[in-house]
Amino acid sequence: MPSITKPLIPLAPLAKNELGLTIRDYEGAMSTLCAGCGHDSVTAAIVHAFWELSTPPHSIAKLSGIGCSSKTPTYFVRGAHGFNSAHGRMATIATGAYAANRELTYLGISGDGDSLSIGLGHMAHAIRRNVKMVYVIENNGVYGLTKGQLSASADIGSKPKKGEANIIAPIDPIMLGLSLGATFLARSFSGDKEQLIPILKAAVAHNGLALIDVISPCVTFNDHEGSTKSYRFMREHEVKEVVADFVPLRREIHASIPSDGTRVVPMHDGSIVRFRSVPEDYDPHDRSRVEEYIREHHARGEVVTGLLYVDESGQTLHEMGNTPSTGLNKIPLADLCPGSSALEALQEDFR
Amino acid sequence: MEPTNTGEPEYYHRVVDCQWACPAHTDVPGYIRLIAQGRFDDAYLLNRQSNVFPGVLGRTCDRPCEPACRRGRVDGSPVAICRLKRVTSDLKGDLAGRLPVAPSEKNGKRVACIGAGPSSLTVANDLMPLGYEVVMFEKFDRPGGLMRTNIPEFRLPDRVLDEETGVILDMGVDIRYNSPVTSMKSLLDEGFDAVFVGVGAPRGKELDLPGRYDDPEHVHIGIDWLESVSFGHVEKIGQRVLIIGVGNTAMDCCRTSRRVGANDIKVMARRPREYFKASPWELEDAEEEGVEIVVNHAPKRFVIEDGHLVGMEFDVVEWDEGARHSTVTDTVVIPCDDVILAIGQENAFPWIERDLGLEFGEWDMPIVDTTTFQSTRPGVFFGGDAAWGPKNIIWAVAHGHQAAISIDRHCRGEDVAERPRDTMGLVSTKMGMNEWSYHNDYNPSPRQQMSHVELTRRFEALNLEVELGFTAEQTAREAQRCLNCDVQTAFQEKLCIECDACIDICPVQCLTITHNGEENDLRGRLSAPSPNRDQPLFVSGALPQTGRVMVKDENVCVHCGLCAERCPTSAWDMEEFTLEIPYAASVHRIPVRASGTVRS
Numbered sequence: 001m002p003s004i005t006k007p008l009i010p011l012a013p014l015a016k017n018e019l020g021l022t023i024r025d026y027e028g029a030m031s032t033l034c035a036g037c038g039h040d041s042v043t044a045a046i047v048h049a050f051w052e053l054s055t056p057p058h059s060i061a062k063l064s065g066i067g068c069s070s071k072t073p074t075y076f077v078r079g080a081h082g083f084n085s086a087h088g089r090m091a092t093i094a095t096g097a098y099a100a101n102r103e104l105t106y107l108g109i110s111g112d113g114d115s116l117s118i119g120l121g122h123m124a125h126a127i128r129r130n131v132k133m134v135y136v137i138e139n140n141g142v143y144g145l146t147k148g149q150l151s152a153s154a155d156i157g158s159k160p161k162k163g164e165a166n167i168i169a170p171i172d173p174i175m176l177g178l179s180l181g182a183t184f185l186a187r188s189f190s191g192d193k194e195q196l197i198p199i200l201k202a203a204v205a206h207n208g209l210a211l212i213d214v215i216s217p218c219v220t221f222n223d224h225e226g227s228t229k230s231y232r233f234m235r236e237h238e239v240k241e242v243v244a245d246f247v248p249l250r251r252e253i254h255a256s257i258p259s260d261g262t263r264v265v266p267m268h269d270g271s272i273v274r275f276r277s278v279p280e281d282y283d284p285h286d287r288s289r290v291e292e293y294i295r296e297h298h299a300r301g302e303v304v305t306g307l308l309y310v311d312e313s314g315q316t317l318h319e320m321g322n323t324p325s326t327g328l329n330k331i332p333l334a335d336l337c338p339g340s341s342a343l344e345a346l347q348e349d350f351r
Numbered sequence: 352m353e354p355t356n357t358g359e360p361e362y363y364h365r366v367v368d369c370q371w372a373c374p375a376h377t378d379v380p381g382y383i384r385l386i387a388q389g390r391f392d393d394a395y396l397l398n399r400q401s402n403v404f405p406g407v408l409g410r411t412c413d414r415p416c417e418p419a420c421r422r423g424r425v426d427g428s429p430v431a432i433c434r435l436k437r438v439t440s441d442l443k444g445d446l447a448g449r450l451p452v453a454p455s456e457k458n459g460k461r462v463a464c465i466g467a468g469p470s471s472l473t474v475a476n477d478l479m480p481l482g483y484e485v486v487m488f489e490k491f492d493r494p495g496g497l498m499r500t501n502i503p504e505f506r507l508p509d510r511v512l513d514e515e516t517g518v519i520l521d522m523g524v525d526i527r528y529n530s531p532v533t534s535m536k537s538l539l540d541e542g543f544d545a546v547f548v549g550v551g552a553p554r555g556k557e558l559d560l561p562g563r564y565d566d567p568e569h570v571h572i573g574i575d576w577l578e579s580v581s582f583g584h585v586e587k588i589g590q591r592v593l594i595i596g597v598g599n600t601a602m603d604c605c606r607t608s609r610r611v612g613a614n615d616i617k618v619m620a621r622r623p624r625e626y627f628k629a630s631p632w633e634l635e636d637a638e639e640e641g642v643e644i645v646v647n648h649a650p651k652r653f654v655i656e657d658g659h660l661v662g663m664e665f666d667v668v669e670w671d672e673g674a675r676h677s678t679v680t681d682t683v684v685i686p687c688d689d690v691i692l693a694i695g696q697e698n699a700f701p702w703i704e705r706d707l708g709l710e711f712g713e714w715d716m717p718i719v720d721t722t723t724f725q726s727t728r729p730g731v732f733f734g735g736d737a738a739w740g741p742k743n744i745i746w747a748v749a750h751g752h753q754a755a756i757s758i759d760r761h762c763r764g765e766d767v768a769e770r771p772r773d774t775m776g777l778v779s780t781k782m783g784m785n786e787w788s789y790h791n792d793y794n795p796s797p798r799q800q801m802s803h804v805e806l807t808r809r810f811e812a813l814n815l816e817v818e819l820g821f822t823a824e825q826t827a828r829e830a831q832r833c834l835n836c837d838v839q840t841a842f843q844e845k846l847c848i849e850c851d852a853c854i855d856i857c858p859v860q861c862l863t864i865t866h867n868g869e870e871n872d873l874r875g876r877l878s879a880p881s882p883n884r885d886q887p888l889f890v891s892g893a894l895p896q897t898g899r900v901m902v903k904d905e906n907v908c909v910h911c912g913l914c915a916e917r918c919p920t921s922a923w924d925m926e927e928f929t930l931e932i933p934y935a936a937s938v939h940r941i942p943v944r945a946s947g948t949v950r951s
Contacts, residue, residue: 002856002916003785007793010426012859013880023860036850044855074685191849219850221920235896249815341714 001032016053026051028075036223038190038216038231039068039138043075045193046107046136048305049200050077053248061097061104063089065119068145068217069111069138088119091126091135095317098131103320104134105204111144112153116171120152123173127180128207131210134200137173137211138190140218141229148221159226172298173213174308178291183314185290189234190217198246199263199307205246207268214302220237227305239297241279242306247272251275265310273310284310352870354892354900357841360775363928365887366905367836369432372419374749376932377401377879379416379432380837384789386435387830394834395439396449401932402436403473403519404498406511409437411502413599413630414741421834424883424907428798431821433806436827440511453522456812457480457511460762464530465542468496469744470735471520471549473751477935478758479522486543487524490531494520497551497736498744501600502576504605504814504921523550534838535703535731545730545758548717552696552736558595562653566660570653573600573693580607580813581947585724587612589688592620593663595650598628599803601693605642607876610693616642619665621649622674636817640809645685649677654684696741716740723767730761773931778928780838782913787925789838791912835910837928839879842901844891846922849899853914853923854878863902864894864915877904 005029014022026047031040051061057079063072065085073082081104085093099104115123115137126135141154150158153173156168177185188196196214203210215234215310217223225228225252228237249270265273265284275284283289291311297304328336355362365371369379378397381545385394399407408729412433418427439852458484461766464471467489475485493499496849497505514861528591532538538546555572557563560600562675563570569589573596579585595604597620604614618637620627623646638644648665655661662684668677698716703709710727712718719733726733732749736742775848802819803809821829854862860879867873874881881888889903913921 002913003787004792004913005908006856006858006913007911008907009793009859009907010795011424013882014860015880024858034919035917036848036852038850040917041851044851085702111465191851193851217850219848223848231850233395234507235849304938 002045002110005030017051019056019260021051021054023047023051025079026057026077027345028073028078031072031075033068033071034218034220036219037212038218038239039067039072040075041190041193042136042138042196042214042216043072043139045190045200046195047076048193049197049204052197053201053204054103055204059103059105060107062107062109063090063094063097064109065111065114065144067114068140068218069109071113072138073109077285087123088114088117090114091122091131092121093129094133094135095126095129098133098317099328101329102132102323102325106131108133108135109238110135112137112139112141112151113316115212116152116173117234120171124176124180127177127182127209127211130181130183130314130320132207133209133317134210135211137213138216139173139213139229140216140222142218142222144218144221148218151264152350155228159224161221161224165226169234172294173211174294175291177211178287178309181314182211182309183208184309185309186211186260187213187303189215189238189305191231191234191319192238192305195243195305198244201246202244202267202271202273202307202310203291205267205269205271205273206310215305234303239302239304240306241277242259242282242284242304242308243278244284244307245274245276247274257331265312267312268330273307275307284308352867352873352888352890355887355889357889360773360930362887362889363775363777363839364773364930366839367928368421369416369420369430369929370837370930373401374415374746374750375401375752376598376818377416377931378837378930379835380835381929382428382439383435383830383833384835385433386438386571386826387790389651391439391442392444392446392449395443396446398436401748401752403476403751404469404515404744405436406440407498407507407540408516408744408748409433409435409440410507410511411498412436412745412854419810421836421907424796425834425909426797429873431798431829434799434801435826435829438821441820445817447899450518451476451522454482456482457484460484460544461542462758462762463488463538463541463546464794465538465546465548466490466496466550466735466737467494467516468549468747469498469553469736470737470754471547472753473497473515473626473748474547474549474734474755474758475522475524476519477752477755479519480936481759481939483581483759483762485524487520487526488530488532488538489528490525490745491746492528494526496549499575500581501603502604503577503580503610505601505606505809505817507812508816521767522825529720533702535709536707537838539707539731544762545732547758548731548733548737548752550737551951552698552741554697555692555700556695556697558637558650558692558694560650560652562655562660563653565653566658567691569660571691572840573604573691574696577603577607579608582612585611589613591615591687592617592689593685593687594691596693596695597634597644598695600632600639600696601635601691602629602633603638603774604691604693607813608689609640609642610810612670613689617687618644618652618661619648619667619685620644620646621672621677623647626674636803638692639803640806647677648683648685649679651682653690660687660690663690675701696739698735698737698815714754716887720768722753722770724750725757725761732757745861752934756933759935771937774931776929776931777839777841778927778929780927785916787833787838787912789925790831791835791838791910791925793834793909793911794828796828796832798832799825799829806884833857838910838912838925839928840884840903840908840910840914841924842889842903842928843924844894844901846920847891847894847901848920848922849894849896850919852917853918856913856917858911858913859907859909861904861906861908863904864899865902866898867893867900873902874904877902879904881906
């Protein structure tokens with residue numbers, strides 16, 4: 001870890017957001033990850049996104065499980081709420097937290113180990129329930145914290161630093177999400193903040209679970225020749241045909257929606273995701289076309305990135321449950337739990 | 352933009368704002384690190400190498416380094432560089448064996464230096480170790496020039512000046528006191544191999560207003576009056592004194608007046624305060640001693656009654672924006688017993704005959720080459736205030752070094768216009784994993800304030816030094832405020848994997864990876880706003896993976912080294928930059944760095 005903490009420089013000419021905060025106000029503790037870790041770039045992108053959105057730090061809840069990725073919530077938005085849960089259980093805790101208080105902005109940080117191995121079941125159900133949260137998978141294809149064993153997202157043929165190339169089929173969280181009815185699916189690369197930051201901002205605006213699979217190279221165990229999750233591999237094999245901009249509500253009130261409505265997605269809060277370019281025949285609302293497109297490129301050894309699928313019409317956990325619009329935590333206990341006589345009356349109804 | 356050329360010293364030199372601003376290019380961060388380590392001898396000698404008079408300049412320098420200091424852009428107050436320089440002089444030990452010496456065997460060349468001020472002494476300092484015989488002509492009976500006569504002892508004690516002039520003269524300079532040169536022609540006839548004119552700007556400007564000569568006993572020329580006080584010829588002045596002018600000489604005059612009998616002192620300025628020539632700290636010191644500074648008063652006439660000066664009449668003026676034009680709104684008479692004129696100095700060369708091939712130009716100033724310091728007569732050189740009018744001590748020293756190089760080349764029959772070039776050293780400060788040989792953390796201490804002798808005791812003696820110097824605690828704190836700008840962020844693009852770690856960690860967002868473009872375009876696309884155009888951008892060559900470039904805006908980089916600590920491939924390194932400035936001794940391979948000085 002660095003020899004010093006990042007100093008605060010009184011007169012540094014840093015810009016301020018609508019809350020009067022500089023980007024430094026959205027930082028956290030010093031990272032203890034390896035120098036050059038992709039996760040630190042994802043952290044920086046998150047810091048940028050929340051700063052640019054002018055999200056009040058105390059309205060954010062950051063959650064994680066276990067792993068290198070799951071350490072990173074410590075490194076951003078020090079004024080936010082946080083929960084570092086057991087291995088693979090981030091999605092569970094997030095579901096519970098969201099059930100109790102729907103008013104916070106939930107950001108879960110996970111890794112390929114945490115979400116695609118031990119926590120796969122929890123992630124799948126959080127997707128099904130459409131918990132309104134940003135779900136980031138920092139995906140590097142190895143278990144970095146235990147010295148670089150291949151993970152469940154390692155591609156067939158990808159070589160580890162030592163030993164044989166992988167022969168077991170990988171789990172692709174985007175394909176998984178498509179099959180589970182996810183409403184927001186994106187893939188990005190830690191080395192490309194120009195793409196990642198707008199995706200994060202759109203994810204915050206999304207009404208439902210926004211899954212972002214971020215290829216985030218492990219400099220120590222998976223950044224070598226033969227790896228399919230290295231900086232160089234990504235720069236050589238990334239396909240960025242799906243380009244989406246995020247237009248916040250307040251900045252463009254008269255956002256013009258072209259007649260070809262498929263290319264513009266109004267988000268739940270009134271902001272807009274505008275697809276600047278998508279391939280011919282590509283429709284980010286068409287599940288099967290998106291799946292086909294990713295499969296075609298994967299067969300050629302290419303990694304498709306961008307905001308790949310979005311469906312703003314889905315219902316969240318709370319909408320499906322028909323709960324009140326305020327957080328359950330704000331409802332007086334007597335109303336929330338009206339007692340055994342109320343329960344008996346209810347049960348009487350069912351007889 | 353083209354990739355920045357870091358193979359030549361200029362880019363890295365400009366990064367070290369203080370060193371770039373200093374006329375003598377003193378290695379400021381280098382000596383501040385030595386101070387921080389308690390190595391005062393080494394710090395003093397490193398200073399002396401370029402500025403020759405650390406003790407004198409540590410008290411009196413005009414400090415062009417401080418407004419340039421990056422710390423000013425970072426927290427509003429520059430490092431107290433000048434005060435730290437004085438610390439090296441105050442706390443140094445015995446330097447025997449580490450100061451320059453002259454060889455017993457001479458090289459047979461004789462050089463005349465006219466005047467024993469800072470520029471002449473610097474010439475002697477640089478030439479004596481090479482075996483030159485230096486003959487120095489001084490009109491007074493003590494060395495130092497303006498440092499002696501114009502800077503009062505309560506700012507610069509004689510012992511400090513004596514020590515630092517002594518080091519040079521004791522190398523065996525043939526100094527001839529009470530020997531003003533009255534004829535350049537007869538001096539040239541003595542057959543010197545070279546002559547250096549370092550006589551300063553010795554004539555105070557007159558103010559020819561009505562009544563000026565009606566009571567001459569009570570109207571004084573500032574620099575002459577200071578000189579008389581310095582030599583003990585004047586011991587008192589009237590109670591009410593008006594000083595005309597607001598330069599640093601005016602400040603010395605008013606504060607000296609306070610010590611020789613005046614108690615109602617007004618410094619009269621024509622223009623508003625922001626146009627004053629005096630250094631802000633000198634104004635503050637004068638005001639602390641009860642001197643009143645009166646603005647927007649233009650002198651009109653001396654008021655004489657019965658042959659005695661009783662006051663001075665002024666137009667009260669108002670200025671337009673930019674203080675170019677004034678209108679008179681009132682006229683007042685301010686009573687006084689004495690007036691001191693401190694409105695500037697001029698050069699005067701009545702002793703240089705005009706038929707020697709030594710041409711004079713505008714304002715009757717000799718024509719002097721700005722690089723070689725040579726006049727139109729080969730072998731005659733000028734430096735200090737004598738060359739282009741009044742500047743200050745550190746400029747005189749810088750001139751002296753350059754003139755010494757010229758004199759040496761001239762005496763060896765070489766072209767003086769061919770100058771040795773600056774070179775540089777770059778050494779990694781990496782000591783291990785996230786360990787550096789310099790203190791890389793940012794210290795938030797505020798600038799330390801100099802303590803002064805109590806006002807109740809301050810005027811007991813004319814030679815009582817007012818500034819007490821820094822305490823050990825102040826020294827330690829102030830030294831840690833230095834940002835080590837000379838520890839450079841050296842970048843090797845071929846190693847970069849564009850992981851963004853350096854960009855994410857930088858506390859001031861001074862790094863950007865982006866596609867190349869013209870400067871204005873690039874500055875508009877940096878991570879943080881780029882308001883300071885005086886700071887050049889660093890632009891790397893194309894990065895291997897994407898062909899983009901790494902851009903660094905030096906403006907408020909605090910040289911914390913976090914970019915290098917977070918770099919997985921060591922594309923960034925923190926490297927200590929040493930500007931190797933050529934001196935006369937350099938070509939003779941005589942080590943300029945005092946023996947035994949080890950770099951920090």
